[in-house]
Amino acid sequence: MSKRALLTGITGQDGAYLSQFLLGKGYEVFGVIRRSSHRGVEDHRLRWLGVADKVTLLDGDMGDLSSLVRIVKEVQPQEIYNLAAQSFVASSWRQPIHTGNITAIGVTNILEAMRAEKPDARFYQASSSEMYGLIQQDMQTEKTPFYPRSPYAVAKLYGHWITVNYRESFGFHASSGILFNHESPLRGIEFVTRKVSHAVARIKLGKQNELRLGNIDAKRDWGHARDYVQMMWMMLQQDKPDDYVVATGRTTTVRDMCRIAFDYIGMDMGKHVVIDPAFYRPAEVEVLLGDPTKAREKLGWVPKTSLEEMIREMVDADLERVRTEPAL
Numbered sequence: 133m134s135k136r137a138l139l140t141g142i143t144g145q146d147g148a149y150l151s152q153f154l155l156g157k158g159y160e161v162f163g164v165i166r167r168s169s170h171r172g173v174e175d176h177r178l179r180w181l182g183v184a185d186k187v188t189l190l191d192g193d194m195g196d197l198s199s200l201v202r203i204v205k206e207v208q209p210q211e212i213y214n215l216a217a218q219s220f221v222a223s224s225w226r227q228p229i230h231t232g233n234i235t236a237i238g239v240t241n242i243l244e245a246m247r248a249e250k251p252d253a254r255f256y257q258a259s260s261s262e263m264y265g266l267i268q269q270d271m272q273t274e275k276t277p278f279y280p281r282s283p284y285a286v287a288k289l290y291g292h293w294i295t296v297n298y299r300e301s302f303g304f305h306a307s308s309g310i311l312f313n314h315e316s317p318l319r320g321i322e323f324v325t326r327k328v329s330h331a332v333a334r335i336k337l338g339k340q341n342e343l344r345l346g347n348i349d350a351k352r353d354w355g356h357a358r359d360y361v362q363m364m365w366m367m368l369q370q371d372k373p374d375d376y377v378v379a380t381g382r383t384t385t386v387r388d389m390c391r392i393a394f395d396y397i398g399m400d401m402g403k404h405v406v407i408d409p410a411f412y413r414p415a416e417v418e419v420l421l422g423d424p425t426k427a428r429e430k431l432g433w434v435p436k437t438s439l440e441e442m443i444r445e446m447v448d449a450d451l452e453r454v455r456t457e458p459a460l
């Protein structure tokens with residue numbers, strides 16, 4: 133019989149790629165979808181990857197424990213991947229309480245649903261490199277102390293430790309992936325890589341001239357979501373639950389990432405990029421650089437896609453979208 137996986141956040145970037153990956157491994161895939169007045173468009177990422185008809189979506193919300201209990205009871209999954217979150221750092225200052233309710237307490241809700249209905253399921257928590265914030269070591273490992281710098285990162289830290297705590301308190305097979313930034317053509321439009329690839333496509337096609345950005349000196353360790361979801365699955369196949377950094381080991385400024393995109397379409401970023409203080413953050417994470425040694429040595433995981441390849445893929449996808457969907 134095929135294994136059943138339950139994904140929260142299935143309609144997000146990682147949920148779509150993980151669904152595709154698990155279906156390829158023969159899993160039955162179930163996902164939590166929150167009620168929206170925009171029904172019919174919220175599965176656009178699953179459709180883009182051609183998997184929307186192959187997954188089962190169930191109504192629920194991370195803030196509603198009863199819905200999660202009902203779903204876990206109904207699905208009886210062997211594996212639960214908790215990907216749902218208010219995931220945008222900048223919004224977390226504007227919606228700090230909502231971010232805490234969903235990104236932090238939401239983790240306890242899904243863990244409690246599992247404790248009530250399927251305590252032997254294996255659990256994955258989507259932890260974040262944002263937890264390192266004001267970095268305490270040049271290269272961050274599983275042992276680097278955390279110093280969160282946004283309401284989002286504070287909430288993720290709670291989610292991380294409650295996962296560790298349920299592992300230690302109840303013997304749960306619960307693991308946390310400390311994932312560094314990962315992107316793709318399915319990344320939300322407000323994140324900086326996608327904001328850049330989308331703007332570059334529109335500039336190339338004469339639909340816009342200016343790209344307004346904030347702190348372009350910030351540095352991130354960027355990988356491809358397609359590579360990173362594989363690691364989520366690998367973690368749950370181990371006999372023992374554990375926490376892993378998932379990163380490339382290379383860090384790049386926003387400026388240089390942007391230059392890669394402009395160079396690709398043969399245009400000069402200096403003629404289009406405008407610095408706008410509106411995009412500066414109340415507290416910034418200046419640099420992140422992950423050390424993926426444990427993932428490589430214990431699980432044999434290595435990222436396959438370079439930053440250059442990924443940015444080219446994102447620009448190509450946005451060129452295609454802007455050409456075929458003129459409203460974009």
Ligand code: NDP
Nearest residue numbers: 141143144145146193194215216217219258260311313314
């Ligand atoms: P996205 O923002 O693309 O997806 C978030 C998902 O969470 C969406 O499916 C969204 O649903 C869902 N969601 C939000 N609020 C609720 C709620 N109240 N109830 C149910 N579902 C909800 O994020 P990513 O796919 O990029 O990231 C996946 C996870 O990994 C997130 O937890 C993120 O914080 C974390 N992470 C991501 C990193 C990255 O670089 N991408 C790095 C490290 C961690 P809807 O479609 O309805 O909005």
Ligand code: GDP
Nearest residue numbers: 221322323324325344345346347348350386411
């Ligand atoms: P984050 O690492 O999860 O916050 O991912 P983002 O893609 O949102 O931001 C990455 C970095 O890019 C942060 O240091 C931002 O301050 C910086 N940045 C600079 N300009 C922008 C912008 O216009 N939008 C976003 N989202 N980030 C920007």
